[in-house]
Amino acid sequence: MVVTDKDCLPLIFEELHDDRRSLYSCLLVNRLWCKTVVPILWKDPWKFLNNLKDFNRDKLFLNTILLHLSEESKNYLRNQDSINKYINIPQRQQTPLFNYIHLIKYIRKKYQCLNVKSICYQPFYDKCILEQEVYKLFIDKCTSLKFLDITDIKYPIYEYPGAAANLSRIRELQCKSCDDKEFFYGLTKMCNLIEKLCILYISSNPGLAKLIEIQKNLKYIKISVNRNFNMMMKWEDKCQMIDQAIIKHSNKLIYLDIPIESISLSFYINFFSKLINLRTFILDGNMLFDTGLEEQLVFSSYTKLQVIHLDCVSFSTAKKIIQNTERNLQIIWTNNICYSTVELVDQSRNFIQIIYQNCPYLKYVKFSLKGQYFEEIKQLLINCKFLEGLYIDMDNQINNYLNGDELLDILIKFAPNSLFKLQLNFFEFKTKNFDSFFDKWKKRKSLWLYLNNVKLDEDYKIEFKDLIKKYESKKVIKKYESDDYLNFINEYTEFITY
Structure with missing residues (x-):
């Protein structure tokens, strides 16, 4: 079978979907490449906007959108004197090379559609007029729509031409629960295949429910x-009706990212016990940092669970979840596990033991050290034979910098x-020991090394930079970072996307 450029190019360019600069270069190669790249760039054009507050790029984008407006919409906007002060409505003879609107699959927040200097400071009413015409265009012409962010949208887009067909194609929806309930009721007439x-x-919203x-x-x-809104309002009041609607889908969910609030246990106990197909579980217990409510949570057996991300949950909660996963976990990512003050040392050591005793197929793990538990780390390395990434965050408030x-x-x-x-975060090293470490790593896979807030002996700080370059040239180190805001999990897309 002969494989042509036309077959291969889309697959190649899709790998560059986040690399704007490379994709722009490909546009200029030839007609075939241009025709192949344009749908990739316009599938989700908003992600290329506003990164550096590049208003010129935003303006070009808006002008391209306006080129696709119907003559009726253009004439309507031309008759709005206040709008004409800020933008030029395209003339009749201007036609874009591609039907760009037809290619859009993602419609993101409205402010990203009109974030241009000349429009940002328009009176609210005038901006609404322009936004409505843009949304009418999108709803009518985005025939491949996949994702829609309806946050703060005030217009009845479900009544616009093309809504019945195009909104029914939505698979991902983003919203705020305080949006107009009638808006949600309007969407119920055409959107019943949402997956995400x-x-x-x-607050509660019967339309969303x-x-x-x-x-x-x-x-x-x-x-x-x-968390800054109605802090003391209980879940029963804020989420009345929505809790039962969510529970209805519990046995089909494969991804759940949810906070634990200071509430009665009934919702969580009922919900967590039915998550039989869950594969990714992200749990934020920030609201319960100083309470014992989590001790009463009940978790069922999660036979398919592969990824957990636990943020500010208690040791008890983390332990229960890991021990109920039937040894299938591949990623454990933890931040600020809350240990009992009385049993701080024992629980912190015990947490590492629980991981290597229950997770033989573990690939990525992040945990915080509360002491010098090198024997437990050794056992983790021995028992988790498929480990690809290890992130150890030393609790410097307890031990300062650990050797x-x-x-x-x-x-x-x-x-x-x-x-x-x-x-490795908050450790102290001698540079000469790193030299020996790198030298012995030669026969292994090239390192991705991230050292944040580490201390090196004063005499060798300059030498360490040379040491990194030396072993990069020998292919022992593939990537080295020392930025506090970076970590290797950002490279693991299955974890950070849903």
Whole structure:
């Protein structure tokens, strides 16, 4: 079978979908490349906007959108004197090379559609007029629509031409629970195949509850809570009706990102016990940092769970979840596990033991050290033979900087051959020991090394930079970072996307 450029190019260019500069260069190669790249760039054009507050790029984008308006819409906007002060409505003879609107699959927040200097400071009413015409265009012409962010949209887009057909294609929806309930009721008439739902939760909404209830294939739910709004309001009051709508889909969910609030246990106990197909579980217990409510949570057996991300949950919660996963976990990512003050040392050590006793197929793990538990780390390396990434965050408030030279020796002796991503925070090293470590790593897979807030002996700080360059040239180190805001998990897309 002959494979042509026309068959291969889309697959190649899709790998560059986040690399704007490379894709722009490909546009200029020839007609075939241009025709192949344009749909990739315009599938989700908003992600290329506003990164550097490049208003010129935003203006070009808006002008391109306006080129696709119907003559009726153009004439309507031309008759709005206040709008004509800020933008030029395209003339009749201007026609774009491609039908760009037809290619759009993602419609993101409205402010990103009109974030141009000349428009930002327009009176609210005038901006609404322009936005409505743009949304009418999108709803009518985006025939491949996949994702829609309806946050703060005030217009009845479900009544626009093309809504019945195009909104029915939505598979991902992002919203705020305080949006108009009539808006959600309007969507229920045409949107029942949503697979991914992302909600900023503020208050109860019967329209949203109804929209959730009628879905036929809801698999992904992410709920964020505005912690500055109605802090003392209980879940029963804020989420009245929506809790039962969510529970209805519990046995189909494969991804759940949810906070634990200071509430009665009934919702969580009922919900968590039915998540039989869950594969990714992200749990934020920030609201319960100083309470014992989590001790009463009940978790069922999660036979398919592969990824957990636990943020500010208690040791008890983390332990229960890991021990109920039937040894299938591949990623454990933890931040600020809350240990009992009385049993701080024992629980912190015990947490590492629980990981290597229950997770033989583990690939990525992040945990915080509360002491010098090198024997437990050694056992983790021995028992988790498929480990690819290890992130150790030393609790510097307890031990200040921990001497990491012994850890380097343990890694050389006991790390599985699969391990190649390593991140260490708040450790202290001697540069000469790193030299020996790198030299002994030669026969292994090239390192991705992240060292954040580490101390090196004063005499060798300059030499360490040369040391990194030396072993990069020898292919021992593939990537080195020392930025506090970077970590290797950002390279693992299956974890950070849903």
